[in-house]
Amino acid sequence: MNSKVGTEEQRLGPIRDQIDALDVQILALLTQRAQAAQEVGHIKGGFSSPVFRPERERQVVARLQDINQGPLLSDGIAAIWREVMSACRALEARQTIAYLGPIGTFSEQAAQTYFGHSILGLHCNSLDEVFKAVEKGAAQFGVVPVENSSEGAISRTLDLLLDSSMRISGEVVLPIHHHLLTKTGKIDGVTTVCAHAQALAQCQQWLSQHAPHLKRQAVSSNAEAARMAASDSSVAAIAGDPAQLAYELQQVATQVQDDPHNRTRFVVIGNYACQATGQDQTSLVLSVDNQPGAVYRLLEPLAKHGVSMNRFESRPARKGTWEYHFYIDVAGHAEDVKVAKALEELKTIAAFYKNLGSYPHSA
Ligand SMILES: O=C(O)C(=O)C[C@]1(C(=O)O)C=C[C@@H](O)C=C1
Numbered sequence: 001m002n003s004k005v006g007t008e009e010q011r012l013g014p015i016r017d018q019i020d021a022l023d024v025q026i027l028a029l030l031t032q033r034a035q036a037a038q039e040v041g042h043i044k045g046g047f048s049s050p051v052f053r054p055e056r057e058r059q060v061v062a063r064l065q066d067i068n069q070g071p072l073l074s075d076g077i078a079a080i081w082r083e084v085m086s087a088c089r090a091l092e093a094r095q096t097i098a099y100l101g102p103i104g105t106f107s108e109q110a111a112q113t114y115f116g117h118s119i120l121g122l123h124c125n126s127l128d129e130v131f132k133a134v135e136k137g138a139a140q141f142g143v144v145p146v147e148n149s150s151e152g153a154i155s156r157t158l159d160l161l162l163d164s165s166m167r168i169s170g171e172v173v174l175p176i177h178h179h180l181l182t183k184t185g186k187i188d189g190v191t192t193v194c195a196h197a198q199a200l201a202q203c204q205q206w207l208s209q210h211a212p213h214l215k216r217q218a219v220s221s222n223a224e225a226a227r228m229a230a231s232d233s234s235v236a237a238i239a240g241d242p243a244q245l246a247y248e249l250q251q252v253a254t255q256v257q258d259d260p261h262n263r264t265r266f267v268v269i270g271n272y273a274c275q276a277t278g279q280d281q282t283s284l285v286l287s288v289d290n291q292p293g294a295v296y297r298l299l300e301p302l303a304k305h306g307v308s309m310n311r312f313e314s315r316p317a318r319k320g321t322w323e324y325h326f327y328i329d330v331a332g333h334a335e336d337v338k339v340a341k342a343l344e345e346l347k348t349i350a351a352f353y354k355n356l357g358s359y360p361h362s363a
Helices: 008-046 054-067 074-093 106-115 127-135 155-163 197-202 204-210 222-231 241-246 294-304 337-349
Strands: 096-100 120-124 141-148 167-175 179-182 192-195 215-218 235-239 250-253 263-270 280-287 309-316 324-331 352-360
Touching (some): 008 074, 096 106, 096 127, 106 120, 106 141, 106 167, 106 263, 127 141, 155 309, 155 324, 192 197, 197 215, 222 235, 235 241, 280 337, 294 324, 294 337, 337 352
Parallel strands (some): 096 120, 096 141, 192 215, 192 235
Antiparallel strands (some): 167 263, 179 235, 179 250, 280 324, 309 324
């Protein structure tokens, strides 16, 4: 019979039967995988060792992406196995992850993108609270924004990273698309636009051009702004898809961020020291004595040992003097031979040296 003959239903039927049969096989294999993860969990329990192993998860995904011959795309492989491992991990012990709440923040989206959905989210009111929750053990990990492609560093996160004993064990970069949202999708009667200060800054040109009459009010998060817009018709929120969905708002205008490629990088904080994966990054905080050429000398060991620098950020040292802390991300793991040599030399040059952690680098 010509395979092109028949109604849509008649032609879809056998293929759907095939998909159903394949799903049964996939489920049987996933069940075996979950049982293997449970066994791993029992062994780890015996050694009281951590459940979440970012470097192992990275290796699992990279290996599959390597042998994948399509038609599934690499991103699809990563997304599927992120959730598979998230569900398997939850059988060992569901991880509690702290981030800036309420429901619908980009921080929540970052946590779910990194850890998958089989987690317990601990919603915090501030970045300080996220750090405290992890320090006190109320959460195993926290997810905090560290820099935005339009607005630069999130200075509170940098200060907290400096002061806290937490180390960085991962990173995740999210595209940040903001919309102007109200309950009805209309702007009539709206007098105030609310959002996190960072989001207001990321949309300032658009707001000046298209809604100059609206009073701009900074609130604790975009999701909080969305929550306010849902209950007050004089308020519009600037927030993203997760918050729009969570608070059932309508778009007055779509993608109002000034930079269409707006992105935020989040870091995962915790107590875990990641092992090397071959694709890592190390984050450092350094300072130098206030002498001519001091910053130049600080960077010399990196050049000498062929270690590339992915980021260089300065932040006032908050001592009332014109001194700075430098936040430097270098390519590689602190235990990689050339990075280890460069860091040893850096330590002898820097007036202050802190290694925030080595972790798998997000491409
Ligand atoms: O290999 C492990 O250590 C596991 O616990 C298994 C597994 C997985 O599902 O593959 C789950 C959690 C870890 O974060 C890493 C991998």
